[in-house]
Amino acid sequence: MLRGAFKPRAQEPAQALLTAAAYGDMPALQKEIQKNKNRIDAADGAGKNALLYALENGFEEHAALLLHHGARHDVSAATGETPLMFACAKMLSGATEKLLLQGADMNARDYMDDTALMKAARAGHGWAACRLVTAGANMDAQNKKGETAESLARENLPPREFVCFMNAVQARHQAAAAAAQEKIAAQGVLQRDIVPLKVIQLRPRPPRQ
DSSP states (O other), X not given: OOSSXXXXXXXXXXXXXXXXXXXXXHHHHHHHHHHTXXXXXXXXXXXXXXXXXXXXXXXXXXXXXXXXXXXXXXXXXXXXXXXXXXXXXXXXXXXXXXXXXXXXOTTOOXXXXXXXXXXXXXXXXXHHXXXXXXXXXXXXXXXXXXXXXXHHHHHHSOHHHHHHHHHHHHHHHHHHHHHHHHHHHHHHHHHHHOOOOOXXXXXXOOOOO
């Protein structure tokens, strides 16, 4: 039973494309992509397109095919969930990496104010959580329950993966502190190199005779 509550409706645009993506029917998906190249991002009443359905139901190869044919990564369902969120929640490392390389928004929020990093941590997907931290995802965000990526990681990641996660967090903090120190040092050098200018008072020229 698929977790994605997909119910084909006759009025849905590109219905067959959405159905093929939702149920992981690769031959049908390939056929429908060829027929609907201009409607590859068509969405249903829930705001979900073929890419979102494929990732929500864990079909990584199908998602890769859709992305290869130009499916947009910067879309979201009516609930605010993005392709990157579904990839993290379903522990799809390949799709997560592909979406990040394409510039997917790491800090988008869904209806519960969850981010992709929170989804990865809640799912126990240590690799994705570390990858997002390294890529610069917001670690201070809180959802509507007051949870953070760190609290979710602490609760759901296996001990070894949690250690790796915290190492990634610490490395990022150290890099930020080092960058700040370099900036301060650079400003100090600039200030020392400034040579005070002499104040020259200009006198009006005497009128010509």
